[in-house]
Amino acid sequence: MQPRVALRFLSVPLSTAPLLVIIIFSLLLWLAAKASLLGLWLGFILLAGFFNYAFVLLDSVVGNAEPPVLSIEMMNPVSGQRSLVLLAFVLVIFFTSQAGDYWFGPWLAAVLGLAAATVLPAMLAIQSITGSTLQALHPGIAVRLIARIGGDYWLTVTGIVAMVLVGSFVASTSLLLGLRLAILMYLWLAAFSLIGGLVRENGDALGVEDAWEPDTVELDDAAHRESERKQLVDRIYAQWRGGSHHNAWQTVMTEIASxxxxxxxxxxxxxxxxxxxxxxxxxxxxxxxxxxxxxxxxxxxxxxxxxxxxxxxxxxxxxxxxxxxxxxxxxxxxxxxxxxxxxxxxxxxxxxxxxxxxxxxxxxxxxx
Known part of the structure; x- marks a missing residue:
């Protein structure tokens, strides 16, 4: 993956739909923080919805679809089985924070944090490809995926480590809480988008059918239509699996009416x-x-x-x-x-x- 391609994926969270999510959720989380104990439930619902949205965004990047619009289904805290993978993100943040330094010392915390950041993209990539949380947590599958991708994988890891360090710095500043939350949310979605780009750009190496790219040779009308249909089904599948059932059905009805x-x-x-x-x-x-x-x-x-x-x-x-x-x-x-x-x-x-x-x-x- 060329650096300019990586930058294109990092800009995905700045498009209209995810940017609105970042702005609205950061304001609501700021209000939840101000509400103290009364805001705990609101904060939990918002974070659950934001985590779900991140996975749907990843699926949309893999399927070359437009960034998804937030839907009611995404706000369900138990709408998917992919939340276990987020534990890896928690480990990365923990081991690169002052809490990790306190418990393990700066050097060991840095090593453990780097190890967590190393396997994280593989876990999310496997989850996106297979839809299975168990396979995503399988270390052998992760090692094979890393070996197949090679340099692009380590570029992605470097990007995520850099984003974690930036996030840790932002969290420790005296910026307005709402602004800090917005920056952290962008970094979170950018990491997911970058991992989705990793899968998309290495579909052949991963054995994933490249349904979202038409062949470079000139296609006849029937083959071109079949390619378009595959792209559409990929987009519907990403929306449906991500819990955005309403958006998936709207896409279906638009196609039927066409x-x-x-x-x-x-x-x-x-x-x-x-x-x-x-x-x-x-x-x-x-x-x-x-x-x-x-x-x-x-x-x-x-x-x-x-x-x-x-x-x-x-x-x-x-x-x-x-x-x-x-x-x-x-x-x-x-x-x-x-x-x-x-x-x-x-x-x-x-x-x-x-x-x-x-x-x-x-x-x-x-x-x-």
Missing amino acids: GDPLTQTQWLYESTARWPDPRLANRLARELVPKLLAARRNGEALDLVRARLKTDPDFRPPTSSDLLQLAGLARDAGDRPTARALLRDFDRLYPQDPARTSADLLTRQLER
């Missing part, structure tokens, strides 16, 4: 159907089922519902009329288990629905 709704919804569903988290695929399937039925593509609609029921037994179409039509299609095709699965818990899922009588009649028919 072309034929049936075609757009179908390829988006196929792209998300294999994700470990089935919620977005379920939501897309509920959008897709009525479109397939309206187009008289009944077999495809029924196959789609069968696939979702295998993944999530609680999956149902958006309306009771769609459900009854699909249950009837399954019955006529001789697939009574699917028909029964769809009709199960009808009263709970569609309370006081006028179609209840029809559902009861179809249920009795299937019991014969």
Whole structure:
């Protein structure tokens, strides 16, 4: 990674969305500090949301997406499983602070702090690539990643150590508390952005599919469209995994509105159907089922519902009329288990629905 490229990633937190987060959160944390004990809960919520936002920013840098806008989902303190990785940041800050000097002496504290800073980028990079906290905490995987990247990794470590030293200096100054908080928040997001850039710039060495970069050779229209779709799915995945579900769904709906709704919804569903988290695929399937039925593509609609029921037994179409039509299609095709699965818990899922009588009649028919 060239220094100018590193500087480009360090400037990401200064773009509009993350800069607004820095300004707003630093002011709110300043107020929380002034409120003393009453501000503890507010401070906890703000810090949890800021930590979550940092991970979403990292994912957006890896996926070459625009810096994310803060959403309500990010403010949930337990919205993700990546918080354990933040322990490494705590170690870096601790061992380079006066607390580390007090407990271990200046030389040992410096060595331990440098060791923590050395493995930190690897941990966050592994977390971003695999989505697994356990793998991120595995020392063997971290060593292999460092060996693959080489010089770029040590440049990133140097940058993070420099940011930690700057942060320690800023924290010890007499600047206004709000200004100190803003600078520290920038440094925090800049570190995450730099690590995201490390992953992005070394995708080949890490064995990560470079879905966000089109090939340098000239692509035909179909291949170019496929490349654009991969970039879009990367952006949606980064938003969804980061807890920004509202933003991810807005991106989905914008894409659906940009072309034929049936075609757009179908390829988006196929792209998300294999994700470990089935919620977005379920939501897309509920959008897709009525479109397939309206187009008289009944077999495809029924196959789609069968696939979702295998993944999530609680999956149902958006309306009771769609459900009854699909249950009837399954019955006529001789697939009574699917028909029964769809009709199960009808009263709970569609309370006081006028179609209840029809559902009861179809249920009795299937019991014969």
